[in-house]
Amino acid sequence: GEDVEQSLFLSVREGDSSVINCTYTDSSSTYLYWYKQEPGAGLQLLTYIFSNMDMKQDQRLTVLLNKKDKHLSLRIADTQTGDSAIYFCAESPGAAGNKLTFGGGTRVLVKP
Amino acid sequence: NAGVTQTPKFQVLKTGQSMTLQCAQDMNHNSMYWYRQDPGMGLRLIYYSASEGTTDKGEVPNGYNVSRLNKREFSLRLESAAPSQTSVYFCASIELRELFFGEGSRLTVL
Numbered sequence: 001g002e003d004v005e006q007s008l009f010l011s012v013r014e015g016d017s018s019v020i021n022c023t024y025t026d027s028s029s030t031y032l033y034w035y036k037q038e039p040g041a042g043l044q045l046l047t048y049i050f051s052n053m054d055m056k057q058d059q060r061l062t063v064l065l066n067k068k069d070k071h072l073s074l075r076i077a078d079t080q081t082g083d084s085a086i087y088f089c090a091e092s093p094g095a096a097g098n099k100l101t102f103g104g105g106t107r108v109l110v111k112p
Numbered sequence: 113n114a115g116v117t118q119t120p121k122f123q124v125l126k127t128g129q130s131m132t133l134q135c136a137q138d139m140n141h142n143s144m145y146w147y148r149q150d151p152g153m154g155l156r157l158i159y160y161s162a163s164e165g166t167t168d169k170g171e172v173p174n175g176y177n178v179s180r181l182n183k184r185e186f187s188l189r190l191e192s193a194a195p196s197q198t199s200v201y202f203c204a205s206i207e208l209r210e211l212f213f214g215e216g217s218r219l220t221v222l
Contacts, residue, residue: 042213102154
């Protein structure tokens, strides 16, 4: 079945850039997502990218997709303490419906 | 705007007890989902309902049942709770590829 992998933890200094990486196995993935989970809360959609795109930028967030290597990354510019959270990568096959497969999440800790 | 509301937020059960987690959404979404979240394993889909009156198994359905009572409500039932079902449970609904999550229900089975 589908598999989505992420590193467990990332520590970054306030003001630096953060890069969170994700790999997936399903070659039919059509949409790839980044969700953010703050303590005690559900997940919130940050951004998503369609598989025919290489890059998507939204304010401080840049998503890069390497479809050949099945590698997705999320770059957060000028990381703030409010960016401390767990970030989940997810993929869906698109036409087959809206069932998302999530990675295990990367806990990002922003140090002042 | 309430969004997705789950109850209860916390519950402790003994092995073998039963309980139902309730979920309601006020966004008029057709599709609803139940996920469980365990450390380092992300979210795993238990059951989903593509529309009122339909339900389908997800990745980890064993030990659970669901009911899509109407368009708003989607409940998850544990008939005989086991310690392996200790987890945080999230209900979600979807619109235009964005999942909207509830705040979660933390369940501990002793």
